[in-house]
Structures are given as C-alpha cells and as structure tokens.
Amino acid sequence: MVALGEDGMAQSTSHLALPRRGFLIGASGLMLAGQAAVAAPRAWREHHRPKGDGASPTDWSQLAKALRNGQLLRPDDPDFHAIVQPNNLRYDDVLPQGVARCGSAADVAAAIAWAREHHVPLVTRGGGHSYAGYSTTRGLMLETSLMSRAAYDPARGVLRVGAGARNRDLYRLLGQHGRAMTHGRCPSVGAAGFLLGGGIGFNMRAHGLGGDQVLGSEIVLSDARLRRASPKAQDKLDRDLHWASQGGGGGNFGVTTSFDLQTFDVRGQRVTVFDLKWARDPDTPCKVPVERLGAQLMAALDAAPPSLGSRVSFEAVKAAELDNGFDVNISVLGQYAGPRAELDAILAPVVALCPPNAGRGIQEFHYWPAQAFLHEDGDTTWYQERSAFVTRAFGEDDLGAALQYLRAKPPVSGYCDLRFFQTGGAVNTPGARDTAFVHRDSRWLMVVGLYWDQNDQEDARRMARAHAWQDAFYARMRPLAGGGAYQNFTDPSLADYRQAYYGLNLERLADIKRHADPADLFRFPQSI
Incomplete structure (x- = not known):
C-alpha cells in the first residue's frame, strides 16, 4: 500500500490513513455520457440534491484548512464560476456549495473524509467534459486540475501524470521528448476520464486504446487510503483495481490521482x-x-x-x-x-x-x-x-x-x-x-x-x-x-447500460466494487 507524506505525495511506506467515517458520495470520477431528455433526468436530479443538514460556515473553514496543497472556493469567490462551468451547458445551472481544488492525493483523501463527516455529496471534476453532468453537483466538487504534474522517464519511455492533467499538458510534455500515446484531439479533456473509460484516438488501431497503455495508477478508495494499482502488485485488490482501471469507467471504485503510461517514439515520423x-x-x-x-x-x-x-x-x-x-x-x-x-x-x-x-x-x-x-x-x-x-x-x-x-x-x-x-x-x-x-x-x-x-x-x-x-x-x-x-x-437512457458498457466483464467488476467500496459510497445513476 502507498502512504501520503506531509506534502501529499505518495511514499513507499506501509499503512497510513485519514480517519474512517461514514459518508455519502455522489458520482466521482470523470464520466462521459449522453442524456435523453431536455431537463436533467429525475434520477440524476435526485442524486445531486444536497442530503442531510449540510455544512456550516465553520465546517467549510475546516475543509479549507485541511487542503494543505490546494484551496477551497465558495460561490462568492472570483474563480468559482469559471471553475465549475461544465463543457455540456445543459448542466450549467447545477452549482456546488464549494469546490475543493485538490493539489495532492492527501487533499483528495481529506475532501472525501470531510464530505463523509458532513453528509455532503461529492463529485470529481477533471476536464469537465462529462456528457451527463456527472462532474457537477449541488454538494462538494473535488476539482483536480492542480494535480497536473507530469514527468517523463526516458529510460523506460514512461510518462507519469497527475489525474488533473488535461490533454494539452500531455501534448506539451510528449512533444518535448518526441513521444506519443493514444490521445484525443480536444486539449481541455481530462486525462483521467479519458483513460479510465478506455480512451479512443487516431493512434488506437496501431497502438491500442489509451487505457491499454496504463502501466499502473494510484487511487484513493472510500476508506481514504491511497493504493497503488498495478498488474504485479502483491495485494489481489491492487491487481484487480489495475484491471478495472483499463475500461471500468471513472467514479466506480474511488478517485484516481495519477497514472503511469507507456509511450512510443514519434521522433522524425x-x-x-x-x-x-x-x-x-x-x-x-x-x-x-x-x-x-x-x-x-x-x-x-x-x-x-x-x-x-x-x-x-x-x-x-x-x-x-x-x-x-x-x-x-x-x-x-x-x-x-x-x-x-x-x-x-x-x-x-x-x-x-x-x-x-x-x-x-x-x-x-x-x-x-x-x-x-x-x-x-x-x-x-x-x-x-x-x-x-x-x-x-x-x-x-x-x-x-x-x-x-x-x-x-x-x-x-x-x-x-x-x-x-x-x-x-x-x-x-x-x-x-x-x-x-x-x-x-x-x-x-x-x-x-x-x-x-x-x-x-x-x-x-x-x-x-x-x-x-x-x-x-x-x-x-x-x-x-x-x-x-x-x-x-x-x-x-440505456435500460441495459451495465451489459452494454461492460458485457461479460460486469460480474468481475461488480466483485471488485464490493471489495474496493463495500458500502457503495462511490455511486451515481449508472455506477457498477
């Protein structure tokens, strides 16, 4: 298991977690979807309606202090509306009570724990390109663009990228090194949602999906622990989480905070x-x-x-x-x-x-x-x-x-x-x-x-x-x-969406879900 250091970055120690508290979470992750009605569907509206008594101004101040590497925005703050606007304007009127701009995995864990304690619905916002508005909420928006740090390892041809990176961040770094991966065409799309759902692009017929190029990832689960998912991890759950990260979709198992990606050479091509x-x-x-x-x-x-x-x-x-x-x-x-x-x-x-x-x-x-x-x-x-x-x-x-x-x-x-x-x-x-x-x-x-x-x-x-x-x-x-x-x-609008999205892999994904999120805290209208 991976721990969080004082700066919120991953360290290779054994067990460290924030306090465990029961909490309510909405659709987390970067989901791309379509809608079938003019207004937001009833299930979606009900899901994003604030639950419980909400949080007091003092509670929000506590969250602001807990975000050691980020910042909290409230509706009166200057950047609030620019940050919360979704790409699909059908959901432009769905505004959160606050935005936790997370700068590290530790901030992600703190935001999850706070939302749990105060019964505030939580969603994750990366690029904001969720077709169905799954990255909007009337509760707490966990916004990841500050986690866009990326680094390239030339010895292995591997790119490590924060989950808040956008396509434009990948383009810039990959271009500097004459490398590429399967990527999309829109510079503002978030890397996490793109990769977790598969990741299509013009390179996919030659090099596979973007998700196929994921070598490993880090993810904060509902117990507020950061785990390192990889195909050769000692823990079976970490191996399963890696398998699920290659097409299982965002928001089903936890909040992914970083990826290791295999790249290929395009110098002179x-x-x-x-x-x-x-x-x-x-x-x-x-x-x-x-x-x-x-x-x-x-x-x-x-x-x-x-x-x-x-x-x-x-x-x-x-x-x-x-x-x-x-x-x-x-x-x-x-x-x-x-x-x-x-x-x-x-x-x-x-x-x-x-x-x-x-x-x-x-x-x-x-x-x-x-x-x-x-x-x-x-x-x-x-x-x-x-x-x-x-x-x-x-x-x-x-x-x-x-x-x-x-x-x-x-x-x-x-x-x-x-x-x-x-x-x-x-x-x-x-x-x-x-x-x-x-x-x-x-x-x-x-x-x-x-x-x-x-x-x-x-x-x-x-x-x-x-x-x-x-x-x-x-x-x-x-x-x-x-x-x-x-x-x-x-x-x-798909009545058979689970089967349509996941087919014969649905049973295994559901089993991973039960182990990674036994209380079904990460849920949304089309979650596993």
Whole structure:
C-alpha cells in the first residue's frame, strides 16, 4: 500500500490513513455520457440534491484548512464560476456549495473524509467534459486540475501524470521528448476520464486504446487510503483495481490521482493528415448515391492497415434543404502514419467514384504539427450523443436505413449526424477479459449526435422533437451495429447500460466494487 507524506505525495511506506467515517458520495470520477431528455433526468436530479443538514460556515473553514496543497472556493469567490462551468451547458445551472481544488492525493483523501463527516455529496471534476453532468453537483466538487504534474522517464519511455492533467499538458510534455500515446484531439479533456473509460484516438488501431497503455495508477478508495494499482502488485485488490482501471469507467471504485503510461517514439515520423468532404449541394457534380459513396469510403478505410485512423461523419439535412437540391454531406478526418502516396492509394476507389469537393485537403507533417491540424477546440455547448460498437462491415443497406433520419434533421441550430470512429487493429488485440474494456471485436464506434444552442434549449417543444428524432434514429441503427455501448459516452437512457458498457466483464467488476467500496459510497445513476 502507498502512504501520503506531509506534502501529499505518495511514499513507499506501509499503512497510513485519514480517519474512517461514514459518508455519502455522489458520482466521482470523470464520466462521459449522453442524456435523453431536455431537463436533467429525475434520477440524476435526485442524486445531486444536497442530503442531510449540510455544512456550516465553520465546517467549510475546516475543509479549507485541511487542503494543505490546494484551496477551497465558495460561490462568492472570483474563480468559482469559471471553475465549475461544465463543457455540456445543459448542466450549467447545477452549482456546488464549494469546490475543493485538490493539489495532492492527501487533499483528495481529506475532501472525501470531510464530505463523509458532513453528509455532503461529492463529485470529481477533471476536464469537465462529462456528457451527463456527472462532474457537477449541488454538494462538494473535488476539482483536480492542480494535480497536473507530469514527468517523463526516458529510460523506460514512461510518462507519469497527475489525474488533473488535461490533454494539452500531455501534448506539451510528449512533444518535448518526441513521444506519443493514444490521445484525443480536444486539449481541455481530462486525462483521467479519458483513460479510465478506455480512451479512443487516431493512434488506437496501431497502438491500442489509451487505457491499454496504463502501466499502473494510484487511487484513493472510500476508506481514504491511497493504493497503488498495478498488474504485479502483491495485494489481489491492487491487481484487480489495475484491471478495472483499463475500461471500468471513472467514479466506480474511488478517485484516481495519477497514472503511469507507456509511450512510443514519434521522433522524425512523418504523418499524413486529411480532412475531406463530399458536399451535396445544387452545384455538386457527384451523382453517386450517398449510401453507395459512404459504403465505399468505409470499406476502403476498413481495409487499410492499422497505421490509419479515421472518423467518418454523415451530416443530417432538413427536408426543406432536400427540396432545394441539398443532401447528406459526408466528411472524413484522420491520420495515416506513412507518405501521402500510400494514403492516396487507400482512397483511390472512393475518389474514382466521386472526388471530394470541400475540406482542408491532405497534408504531410511531423507527428506533433500533424496533431495541430487535427486539433478540436471542444467549446462549451449543448449536446447529447448515443453510441454503439459496430462489429461487422457496414454496407449500402445499413447506410440506406440511416438516410430516413439523416434526411429529416430536427429543427435545431446545431450539428446533427451519424458518426463512425474507426476501431479494429490493436484495439482488438487483447481478449475481451484481458482488461475491463470488453469491446474487443469492433470495426467502428458509431454515434448518433445531436447538438443545439441556447435558443433551442429554451424551446421545450422543439427539443422534444429533436430528442424523439435522435431516439428513433438510434433505435433503428443500434441493432445493425451489433455491439455494446462506449462507457466514456455513457447514455442514461440505456435500460441495459451495465451489459452494454461492460458485457461479460460486469460480474468481475461488480466483485471488485464490493471489495474496493463495500458500502457503495462511490455511486451515481449508472455506477457498477
């Protein structure tokens, strides 16, 4: 077991813990999810309602003193609202009573113990990109951005990173050393949530998921003890916690405070990046049916070597736009670890049918400049996404079924689409039971996406129509996909979410949960 020193950092001594006290905790960790209703679901609202008598001003002062390496923010403090704003603005009105900005694992343990003593619900906030608002609360927010310290060990090629690090922190350090890992494109996404739920990115077909590159981690459990999880730990629970950290999702077992990550060399590597679009408008010369062109594109990408990673999007259009000569646009974004000539050969069958007529084109860069081309800001907005893994080839008939919905976009101002993140390759190398991430037989991760703005949000009737469209679309496409759902895109409307996220690993995860958190203190509407 790992102990906490006076500075809150881990030390290799035996047993040290803060006082054990019964306490109530909400959804802890960095969860990514989708919602199916305009308002927050009732179960979510009830879960985040303050419980007990709450804490007095004196109690909050005690917490502030206990955070030796961090700070406490209350609603009147200048930085409070900037810190608590979530990426999904559907939950912007859910404000905590206080924010414990934790600078160490000792601060995390102190915040957990305080919330337990005063019966204040607790959630963890990393990057704030929880699709379902699981990193917002009306109790205590445990905010981890101060725990963003990272260090690289060149002898082993291992990156140790604090759980509060964002993607941008990883980019900066990895770029300095000519190293990489499987990472996302949005710089503000938190590393912990990304890794604990699996971690998809354009490198995953060649190098596996981000979670597959986790060598070990440190986690504070409900007994306020810090444990070192690794595959060769002496204690079985620590070995189990490592297994669960690779796809078991955030917030189920405790609060993870750091990770050791295996990296790979990208010094001197040339990467071909591409952003291509087949825009369908009255002036487009392409007469190939949308479903045929889309199927050809997906088949060409599916047959490509694992050094290619891509995302394909079919953009929904409104019925009135169809009448004016517009149709479903197809776009593809991605990278190929090789020269442009080889990428051109991969895409040749698609280009022969119909050349792309929009997008930023194809360019070659060294690895990290290439990531700047692929960069996505991830600005705050209103959204919901629903996912399913595709376990077989997706052909014209499958895409034809989607056109009924793609050609009837709901009356919202935001982007609506059917999206496919390319999986396969090294994602499927481990067995389904080798890590907690069970989805090891897929070719694509499919998403039915719905985005909207504030004017839409304030129109209940309009949003009801939009969600009905998304639900019907998803119900039509999910059986065609054949696989489960992605636990980092958690979807509260899934009645079978445990099976969809964890499949045949659910029983083992539940057993680990019973041992790591016997009182079920770390819980939220979709916890294990």
